[in-house]
Amino acid sequence: MEKKLGLTTLTALVLSSMLGAGIFSLPQNMAEVASPAALLIGWAITGTGILFLAFALLLLTRIRPDLDGGIFTYAKEGFGELIGFCSAWGYWICAVVANLSYLVIVFAALSFFTDSPGHVIFGEGNTWQAMLGASVLLWIVHGLILRGVQTAALINLIATLAKLIPIALFIILATLAFNIDVFKLDFTGVNLGQPVWEQVKSTMLITLWVFIGIEGAVVVSGRAKHKADVGRATVLAVLMALCVYLLITLLSLGVVPRVELAGMRNPSMSGVMVMLMGPIGEIVIAAGLIISVCAAYLSWTIMAAEVPFLAAQHGAFPHAFIHQNHKGAPSASLWFTNGIIQLSLLLIWLTGSNYNTLLIIASEMILIPYFLVGAFLLKEAIRRKSMKLGLTAAGASLYGLWLIYASGLENLFMSVVLYAPGILVFIYARYAAVNKKKPLNITERAIIVLLFVLLAPALWMTLS
Secondary structure, eight states: OOBBOOOOHHHHHHHHHHHSHHHHHHHHHHHHOOHHHHHHHHHHHHHHHHHHHHHHHHHHHHHHHOTTHHHHHHHHHOOHHEEEEEEHHHHHHHHHHHHHHHHHHHHHHHHHHHBBBBBBBTTTTTSSHHHHHHHHHHHHHHHHHOOOEEEEEHHHHHHHHHHHHHHHHHHHHHHHHOOHHHHHTTTTOOGGGGGGHHHHHHHHHHHHHTTTTHHHHHHHHHBBBHHHHHHHHHHHHHHHHHHHHHHHHHHHHHOOOOHHHSSOOOSHHHHHHHHHOHHHHHHHHHHHHHEHHHHHHHHHHHHHHHHHHHHHHTTTTTTGGGGGTTTTHHHHHHHHHHHHHHHHHHHHHTTTOOHHHHHHHHHHTHHHHHHHHHHHHHHHHHTTOOHHHHHHHHHHHHHHHHHHHHHHHHHHHHHHHHHHHHHHHHHHHHHHHHHHSSSSHHHHHHHHHHHTTHHHHHHHHHHO
16 A cells, blocks of 8 residues: 655655755855845745745645646646646646756766766766666656655655754855845945846846746555645745755855856855855755755656656556556656656766756746746636635736746747747547557557657757
């Protein structure tokens, strides 16, 4: 019998999904595009918007507890089969690319221990040695999840607690070393050559990236002990993550001038830590990043496998993904998802793509699914004539529209390239669902594999 997930485990799942690779590169990523003034405005917008989104998810779990799976089922219930599929597909692609970024950054962090100027082994995490190591890690985690989602979630809880130690140490040391005069240097970013508002826009995909995973508890809501815990876990994790992100970003600018911070190698927290506690600081942060990324990778693999499984139950993805093993793990979905990730690792090696490229792709693919959450709550608020629901829904929807605008047309067109192959999967899934309900045979499963292989050219275009 499958064990259910409690509040602590659900909160750890969401927090671990958010506190992944992004937090360790956040100081450099933000300093590169924005001044302290722009960062304060950017975090105010993101903090407000992400809390609206968190409360939207909380309210939806309460008013529509019948909709397990969240991201996909909300879009499908509110706007029909095709929009529901697009939400599931976009979220699944985001999860695949997020997993890729974690595999890349963990070996980029290992390069601190293995590489020298004249001898590169792991580099930026995109060498053939890094891809080989990433493949081994990929299939180890695959085996863990096949043992059951509860087993994987327990390991994730332990890893989440472990990775908070170097983050807490960084915050304490940076607080002690904080210098307000350093923080105020070029406060409005004159040296960046852009007005503050343009700087704010440039931070949006970065700040969104570190919050991707907010929906973790909702995605696995069908496995929760109590439905009420799903919303509570989401809000608790968001509040904790927001405090950590604010402290790390702003304290770093009070330790290192923005121009110097912008030029640091990622993970940039290690460079700041060296200034705070000497050479050992680099080792502390690199080790913390590896633990953090492995935990986040475990969380995201659970969620990535869950989406096709849930979508298949509703006829949006091919029926083959509905299979579970005797431990209750969505094994068919997991095999397909990790097969695509393995193919993508090869593409990363061939194109030389790095962590920053993957960050942009993953953030872009999640925009539509997040917007549809707010839009569905708005539709429910109008139907129920509820002002309380309407205010939260309006806030979440406006934040979603702002993110789509701030991301820019070029990134939006890039996401369309990745959505296109999904339409073929949807057409085939609907055809199979209409014509028969029995499981697919070997030939039909081969067709599904072929459809997913069509993702390769789309991924190649975006990575290149």
